[in-house]
Amino acid sequence: MAQDTVPERHSADPPPRGAGRDRPDRRDRPGRFARLRRGGRAGWPRTLTAIAAGLLMWPAFPPYDLWPLAPVGVALLTIALHGLPGRAATWPAFWAGAAFFLPALSGIVKIGPDAWLLLGLVQAAYFAPMGAGIALVTRLRGWPVWTAALWVAQEFVRGRAPFGGFPWARLVFSQTDAPFTPYAAVGGAPLVTFLTALTGGLIAYAVLRGPLPRALAGRLPAVERRGPRAAAAAVAGVLLVGAVGLLVPLPTEGRPINVAVVQGNVPRLGLDFNGQRRAVLENHVRRTHELAARYPPGSPGRPELVIWPENSSDLDPYTEPEARELIDGAVRAVGVPVLVGAVVDAADGEHVENRGIVWDPRTGPGDHYVKRHPVPFGEYLPFRSVLTKLITRFERIPRDFAKGERPGMLKLGPAVIGDVICFEVAYDGVVRDVADAELLVVQTNNATYGRTSLPPQQVAMSRLRAVEHGRSVLVAATSGISAIVAPDGRMIDRSAEFVPDVQVAAVPARTTPTLADRMGSAPEGALTLLGLAAAAAAARTARTRTARTSEGA
Known part of the structure; x- marks a missing residue:
């Protein structure tokens, strides 16, 4: 019967491959190409x-x-x-x-x-x-x-x-x-x-x-x-x-307040819309005058406060008499306080501020909120001295936006509002800081990102914040999407993009905190x-x- 045998080695035979070595033969290891294929x-x-x-x-x-x-x-x-x-x-x-x-x-x-x-x-x-x-x-x-x-x-x-x-x-x-x-x-x-x-x-x-x-x-x-x-x-x-x-x-109930959200629209798409600052301001002024004509004093459903978006005035109303006069005229016409989004010079003369300004029909500009979380590489430029030499597009940010130091709790007519500006709605902590307000406001400018996924994503965030804090949320955008959201996240009204729009609705103002408010950042x-x-x-x-x-x- 045949037996399994081990072939006899002769001294002249070459040693087995790998003998005397601990590592396997190179041919037995997968090459780099084989590893990449896998x-x-x-x-x-x-x-x-x-x-x-x-x-x-x-x-x-x-x-x-x-x-x-x-x-x-x-x-x-x-x-x-x-x-x-x-x-x-x-x-x-x-x-x-x-x-x-x-x-x-x-x-x-x-x-x-x-x-x-x-x-x-x-x-x-x-x-x-x-x-x-x-x-x-x-x-x-x-x-x-x-x-x-x-x-x-x-x-x-x-x-x-x-x-x-x-x-x-x-x-x-x-x-x-x-x-x-x-x-x-x-x-x-x-x-x-x-x-x-x-x-x-x-x-x-x-x-x-x-x-x-x-x-x-x-x-x-x-x-x-x-x-x-x-x-x-x-x-x-x-x-x-x-x-x-x-x-x-x-929650769905609360003290009813009539509100208005004004979307004035911008002249055209793109990054250069800021070069047409007067046209953007005039658009919002015009829509506010139209709102005043629709709701004369004493008419049912007349708004008790009005929200303008971020960048509704890129002309500094504190230093530009013409901008101040336009805003004053529109606010006096509507007869109620208006939250105006404006870009203004900071006190240090080196920075600018992104503000939400409470504008009263009698006393003019009053309390304000300065955006606490400017957008890096958009509103301020890290490593400015290096990046401006490498990327000429950054020359469009000649001055950095200053950071605000306090939450946007503002008294606007009959309600205390919690103002956040644009990018800030994505930050749990920034919104939580103003959740004690009766209404939440998101002022935003989406003209650069119009007709992309970003404006609807921002509205979705605003709906989530409404549910999270049990508050009505008013979203005002220069070019869309503006919206009025109920405390349970339902859409009361929503605008299209790149069209003028004025939304008016009665919304519940609430002060009761949610369990999420009480727990804060602990979860x-x-x-x-x-x-x-x-x-x-x-x-x-x-x-x-x-x-x-x-x-x-």
């Missing part, structure tokens, strides 16, 4: 799945408002990262972020393609450490909770650094007309992000534990391949989160710490297992 350590299938997840999340945001796609996109990204080493998960997560942010922020192209591309990729970079954390915590029990907390942690950092952060396109802002929306009144915007991501995590959990294609199931640990009951429980959790959200009570801080602690615990567990494996070898 998409790095994550592999191309996972990388492409992550990119698909980012693309899927984008239409969840305005103007498409397909809100269910946000948790589905989160689920797909979680599946793509599940079980990977932390370092291997960073690149798929980054590309998921790029696939999401570049289309979601496409309105920035109006500033310049380079600005859009740079901003989108910088925002995508925040997904990389989040992706590493998600990959690690999926090895822990209850991982849908920890992955959701990491989404909150990512938004916490992204909304603060650098230059004060950029909290645009947070998960919460895709959920302003969804079953999750009412949760904003309970735990603020971060809780809505958490529950949106938790729903995505539960969907991923159900998929990974439910029936799968054989090719995918074979790649998963046994603990993930079993458990139809666990999959069913995850699906039940998804339904429960949505159902409970629909049961959260939202965001707690959820952020929870996510980071879970990631740290998972990383330590992974290191321990690696060390034990090395010792066993």
Whole structure:
């Protein structure tokens, strides 16, 4: 019977390849091209799945408002990262972020393609450490909770650094007309992000534990391949989160106040609209005179206060007699206080201020609010001496905008209003600082970004703030979209873009704080710490297992 034998070596035979060496032969190791074909350590299938997840999340945001796609996109990204080493998960997560942010922020192209591309990729970079954390915590029990907390942690950092952060396109802002929306009144915007991501995590959990294609199931640990009951429980959790959200009570009543929002419009699109400052001011003056003619003194429904938008007067009414006279005439005609958005010279003579000015029909300009969070690279220029030499477009920012020092709590006629200006509506803290007001006001100028996704995204943020703080929100835009929003987030009125419009409505003025107001920033801080602690615990567990494996070898 034939036996298996080992061929005899002769002294003249060459030594086996790799003999005397600890590392494998170079030909036995995959080359760089082979590694690239596999998409790095994550592999191309996972990388492409992550990119698909980012693309899927984008239409969840305005103007498409397909809100269910946000948790589905989160689920797909979680599946793509599940079980990977932390370092291997960073690149798929980054590309998921790029696939999401570049289309979601496409309105920035109006500033310049380079600005859009740079901003989108910088925002995508925040997904990389989040992706590493998600990959690690999926090895822990209850991982849908920890992955959701990491989404909150990512938004916490992204909304603060650098230059004060950029909290645009947070998960919460895709959920302003969804079953999750009412949760904003309970735990603020971060809780809505958490529950949106938790729903995505539960969907991923159900998929990974439910029936799968054989090719995918074979790649998963046994603990993930079993458990139809666990999959069913995850699906039940998804339904429960949505159902409970629909049961959260939202306020609709309050002291009625008649308000008016004036959208004067701008002469034409583009960055150069500021060169036509007088025309913009005259447009708002003209619409206010028309409003006065529609509602003479004593007429039913006559507005008790009027809101003009940001940049409604780029002529300084304190130093330009003609601008002051135009505004005075319009305010006296309407006969009630008007909140005027104006750009004025700062006291130091070196900066300018973006102000909301209370203009009384008898006493003229009074109290005012100065925008506390100017837009970096838009209203002020970091590293000015260097960047102006490299990018000539920055010459359009000849002077930096000064930062305001106090919240925009202003008495405007019969109500105390909380004023925030444009970009500031995306910041939880800035809006929370004025949530004690009876009405919230968002003065904005979207002419540069007209007919892009950015104006409807800003209106969505305003709707979320209405629910979060239980306040009516008045959005005044120079060219649109202006809106009047009820305390429960319903749209009372909404303008089109690049048309003159005057909106008049009776809205409830409220002073009762929501639970989110009472809790402040605590939910965001707690959820952020929870996510980071879970990631740290998972990383330590992974290191321990690696060390034990090395010792066993």
